[in-house]
Amino acid sequence: MEFYRDATWILEDLVKLSTKNNKNNNTDNDNNESSTNAKHKNQISGSLQTIILKSHKKYKLKTNPKHIYAVVQSCYHFLPLLDYIYKKSQIEQQIPVKNGKKLYTKYTLYLCIHDLLLSKSKRIQMGKHPLKKFVMNQKTRLNAELQRFKIKNKISNLNTYFLQQSAINQQDLPPIRWFRLNLVKLANKTEIEKTMHEIGKKFPQKVDSWKDIESQDVEKIYYDEYIPHLFGVSPLSKITSHELYKQGKIIIQDRAxxxxxxxxxxxxxxxxxxxxxxxxxxxxxxxxxxxxxxxxxxxxxxxxxxxxxxxxxxxxxxxxxxxxxxxxxxxxxxxxxxxxxxxxxxxxxxxxxxxxxxxxxxxxxxxxxxxxxxxxxxxxxxxxxxxxxxxxxxxxxxxxxxxxxxxxxxxxxxxxxxxxxxxxxxxxxxxxxxxxxxxxxxxxxxxxxxxxxxxxxxxxxxxxxxxxxxxxxxxxxxxxxxxxxxxxxxxxxxxxxxxxxxxxxxxxxxxxxxxxxxxxxxxxxxxxxxxxxxx
Ligand SMILES: C[S@@+](CC[C@H](N)C(=O)[O-])C[C@H]1O[C@@H](n2cnc3c(N)ncnc32)[C@H](O)[C@@H]1O
CATH class of the missing domain: 3.40.50.150 (Vaccinia Virus protein VP39)
Structure with missing residues (x-):
């Protein structure tokens, strides 16, 4: 239980800091599920690790800082999802009350839900404890909300989805990634056509304007109307791991x-x-x-x-x-x-x-x-x-x-x-x-x-x-x-x-x-x- 108490303090600090840094972003008050992700902006200055370890020091905690860091950073990463599950499952309404006060805080429950549904081991890391018993009793409902979230957002891999979301929400994400054919490496028409065929396989959906490409549209491509052999794709599409890029046949270069x-x-x-x-x-x-x-x-x-x-x-x-x-x-x-x-x-x-x-x-x-x-x-x-x-x-x-x-x-x-x-x-x-x-x-x-x-x-x-x-x-x-x-x-x-x-x-x-x-x-x-x- 000590571990979850310590992690709760640190997670609370982290959320406070992120809310302060991004006044427009208040995930706590947001009941609109569609905007839950969009509003979690992950905008904290300084590295997550430094902030977590600083908090750990501030509270003079005895628990292993590395262990705390692993859980808190993962929880923070999935915060919009935890928030969604917490609200939808109405677990808050079930929290036992003593002397008019709820026994468990929201962030302690986030941590438990995280460990139960999202961690590798899918286990709450504590022995017999009323908190564990309480969360385990809600497991079916919590899991049902997780599955609903996945279906609704067409998610096959939760981790990738949240990585993308946090990148999308970075204010300085380039709207489009531009790349061009490198004609130095493409000696003739046939080679150009072959390369275009490969590009077509990676990006099968041609669009008329770069503005039609949202970050998550990793299959869309725009053929630029100003510069020959220049293309715009989602900044999240992994061009740098493509063979054409490795061979220098395409070069990433901003349009302007x-x-x-x-x-x-x-x-x-x-x-x-x-x-x-x-x-x-x-x-x-x-x-x-x-x-x-x-x-x-x-x-x-x-x-x-x-x-x-x-x-x-x-x-x-x-x-x-x-x-x-x-x-x-x-x-x-x-x-x-x-x-x-x-x-x-x-x-x-x-x-x-x-x-x-x-x-x-x-x-x-x-x-x-x-x-x-x-x-x-x-x-x-x-x-x-x-x-x-x-x-x-x-x-x-x-x-x-x-x-x-x-x-x-x-x-x-x-x-x-x-x-x-x-x-x-x-x-x-x-x-x-x-x-x-x-x-x-x-x-x-x-x-x-x-x-x-x-x-x-x-x-x-x-x-x-x-x-x-x-x-x-x-x-x-x-x-x-x-x-x-x-x-x-x-x-x-x-x-x-x-x-x-x-x-x-x-x-x-x-x-x-x-x-x-x-x-x-x-x-x-x-x-x-x-x-x-x-x-
Ligand atoms: C804006 S960057 C050039 C980017 C480059 N044209 C490209 O598209 O990849 C400016 C470059 O000019 C170099 N530079 C600055 N003054 C220079 C000078 N007097 N003579 C030659 N190079 C200079 C800088 O070191 C820097 O690498």
Whole structure:
């Protein structure tokens, strides 16, 4: 009995803490069974283990803390179900009363019901005791409610169901998981068709909009209308364990993060610099475009059919030249590129500051650049979810093929809701410098600039500063018009950032040339992209 008393105190503490942290979430007062799960949000800060062990210490308990932890955390996990069974079975009304007081509390009964119905042993862990006798007398009714719950919610595995529910209720769960075909590994139409067949087997239900996919719809798939070969599925679908993923034939990448390579859309005739590459999602996406017409290195020909001169020169053969300042991240980049099948024949990785080692006169053959520099990351959410998921899967963050992992700025800073002005100013000045450096490559015709920030300071204001810069103007750069930049995408740049400097028509045209994506609302991370072009 001592064990259940101790566990009750700790469970009570845990529920109180979770209710405090989530004022809108009051499972105790909620009699509506359909919302029982939805309202259990599991939103407590700090690890469950730390909280439970702290309580254990606070009460100076003698019972084995590990044992207590195992039971309390499992009970907490199943709390909505226990709450449901408790209410539906009306066990509360049967609790014996002494001196006008109920003998057993709700949480003690939760723990007993948990052990009786949900634990491995299906046993209440105590000898002969009136409490045990009381719960055992209700067993049939309690079990009947459990079965009803399972049938009603079409549950085959309770554990998986509750894991999913708690993930769904995490506020920072990405609404959709996006993945794309990696054409570098799919050499021809037949291979693409074979891959699509496999994808069709895993996701048999095609839907017209990503909004039709709820987290639990793990069989649904949306074929994106903006980016070719891109698909949206439930974030709970286990793509990372699929063979196609392991073989690098599909790559997980947020939709908005696919915009830059799609806007640049290089062909086998281009030579592209990716100035800020790690972890390399956009780099391998660029490669997908270069390879999309079946081209493979060694077969590059010019428009007139003659072999490109530079092809003779080993050093300049690569069609993608990647820069990454951070040596650790450069290692990740190389690993990711290798998984994606981007050989050294195709991508040359340079470790160092692009603005220092990317000397323009050495790259006269470069036709386009992608600049996706460090930013505030204010458009990113879901980092905690992804990290947690990786921890659960025993994966390191850097092994995760997600572009949420895209910054050298410490994680703590990402958690800040409000960026302080000073930091934004510093970032935007760095972003201006790096894009300007890209705009000075002598034969570049297109430069795509992107961030995963929602702040105008890092987006439209950087574009504006570049457009009014004398050197940039002298080189003839303009913002590419909407009609060439994913025209059907509705969310565009902020016109008010340009209309103080340009006439209304020009300001609208520039803003329309920019693309914005809102976090979550647009199906993924918050994002900004713009393309500079010249004749
Ligand atoms: C937003 S992340 C790039 C994400 C990447 N484009 C992708 O899609 O996977 C920015 C990267 O630029 C790198 N970086 C920052 N300043 C740089 C510089 N001056 N030269 C080269 N790389 C730089 C950072 O270390 C970081 O890895």
């Amino acid at each position: 993060s696919c915009f830059p390579a799609h806007i640049l859309q290089p062909s086998h005739k281009d030579v592209i610099i990716d100035s800020c590459s790690a972890p390399g999602n956009k780099t391998s996406h660029l490669a997908s475009y270069i390879y999309s017409d079946g081209y493979r290195p060694g077969s590059r020909v010019d428009g007139d059919g003659t072999h490109h001169q530079q092809q003779q020169q080993q050093q300049e053969q690569q069609q993608i030249i990647a820069f990454e300042k951070n040596p650790e991240r450069a290692k990740i980049l190389e690993k990711m590129l290798s998984v994606a099948g981007c050989t050294q024949k195709l991508v040359k990785v340079n470790v160092g500051d692009f603005t220092k080692i990317g000397i323009q006169k050495d790259y006269t053959h470069v036709t386009g650049l992608l600049v996706d520099p460090s930013c505030s990351g204010s458009g990113i959410f879901g980092r905690k979810f992804v990290d947690d998921l990786n921890k659960k899967n025993g994966k390191h963050k850097e092994e995760n093929n997600q572009d949420e992992d895209d910054e050298e700025v410490p994680l703590e800073e990402f958690k800040q809701q409000e960026m302080d002005k000073q930091r934004l100013t510093k970032l935007s000045s760095f972003q201006f410098q790096i894009v300007k450096h890209a705009l000075l490559f002598p034969n570049a015709k297109k430069v795509v600039y992107s961030t995963c920030s929602v702040h105008a300071e890092e987006n439209e204001q950087v574009v504006l500063d570049l457009l009014v810069d004398n050197k940039v103007k002298e080189k003839g750069w303009k913002v590419r018009k909407r009609e060439h930049v994913i025209p059907k995408w509705d969310r565009r740049g902020f016109v008010e950032e340009f209309d103080q400097t340009f006439d209304k028509e020009t300001a609208v045209e520039i803003a329309q040339g920019c693309i914005r994506a809102l976090p979550k609302e647009d199906g993924g991370i918050g994002f900004f992209a713009v393309c500079f072009e010249r004749e």
